[in-house]
Amino acid sequence: MTVVQDLIQTDELEQLLNDSNLVIVDCRFDLFQTEWGREQYRESHIPGAFYAHLDEDLSGVRTPQTGRHPLPEPETFAKRLSTWGISPQSLVVVYDQNGGAYAARLWWMLRYWGNETVCVLDGGWDKWVRENRRVSAEVPPPSSGKPFLTPKSGWLISTEEMMAILGKNGWKIIDARAPQRYAGEEEPIDPVAGHIPGAINRFHGLNLQPDGTFLPPDTLRDQFLRLLGETPIDHTVVYCGSGVTSCHHLLAMSIAGLGMARLYAGSWSEWIRDPKRPIRRGNQP
Numbered sequence: 707m708t709v710v711q712d713l714i715q716t717d718e719l720e721q722l723l724n725d726s727n728l729v730i731v732d733c734r735f736d737l738f739q740t741e742w743g744r745e746q747y748r749e750s751h752i753p754g755a756f757y758a759h760l761d762e763d764l765s766g767v768r769t770p771q772t773g774r775h776p777l778p779e780p781e782t783f784a785k786r787l788s789t790w791g792i793s794p795q796s797l798v799v800v801y802d803q804n805g806g807a808y809a810a811r812l813w814w815m816l817r818y819w820g821n822e823t824v825c826v827l828d829g830g831w832d833k834w835v836r837e838n839r840r841v842s843a844e845v846p847p848p849s850s851g852k853p854f855l856t857p858k859s860g861w862l863i864s865t866e867e868m869m870a871i872l873g874k875n876g877w878k879i880i881d882a883r884a885p886q887r888y889a890g891e892e893e894p895i896d897p898v899a900g901h902i903p904g905a906i907n908r909f910h911g912l913n914l915q916p917d918g919t920f921l922p923p924d925t926l927r928d929q930f931l932r933l934l935g936e937t938p939i940d941h942t943v944v945y946c947g948s949g950v951t952s953c954h955h956l957l958a959m960s961i962a963g964l965g966m967a968r969l970y971a972g973s974w975s976e977w978i979r980d981p982k983r984p985i986r987r988g989n990q991p
Contacts, residue, residue: 728754729791729792730756732755735759761775763786771979772972773949775949775975790851808950814953878943890987947974948972
């Protein structure tokens with residue numbers, strides 16, 4: 707099975723449900739009710755799906771220097787992938803309830819570590835249920851896959867590197883949070899409001915149509931090209947509150963055929979750990 711596309715449609719996934727190389731991972735989550743997604747999964751999920759908890763499975767140990775959702779250690783992540791049965795020949799399909807906002811994190815992590823055959827279910831759980839497709843409450847037993855982890859170079863940017871590019875021409879920094887958080891008008895999660903100086907705002911939800919599916923590739927391409935201007939994709943950095951929904955932009959740009967921008971995984975919640983780092987409030991970069 708060879709699938710290198712970024713999205714998979716509900717009818718395509720249903721046709722693959724009995725494929726032995728298919729691995730489905732349910733990424734439903736709520737930042738304010740962290741057990742909600744797991745509870746929903748236990749009640750009903752796509753048949754055969756495993757569950758990925760954002761805090762426990764898709765994040766590492768938080769320290770006073772990190773953001774809220776640091777990337778896990780490679781060995782820890784590899785063990786989790788193994789229990790889901792992920793091997794080089796696997797097709798991994800990830801989904802959530804929020805237009806891919808959480809599933810995109812796992813999509814990016816797998817791509818970053820060299821697992822190319824992973825895609826996000828377009829429209830996610832909501833579309834699957836709307837179409838009255840098969841569901842199950844059965845939790846599959848742990849598996850024993852053989853994942854490989856070979857990180858891509860140039861896909862991540864550190865806080866120190868972010869400091870170094872501030873104010874430099876030829877770089878574009880995109881803040882994926884809602885406009886109110888970017889402007890510092892409200893901050894429901896982090897202790898400091900505002901944004902990184904020089905960052906422009908594009909809410910990740912703008913990548914979606916009203917039904918929760920992604921905009922067509924040509925539309926996404928046009929929108930991001932207008933946003934980026936002359937900035938090349940490898941000089942484009944995305945961030946959000948903790949390095950999760952920013953992956954939605956990375957997915958959208960990949961769908962658009964633009965390649966892979968860089969992720970500031972620590973994002974705003976790591977940036978503000980040091981009060982000496984500059985911040986800005988208001989609607990302007």
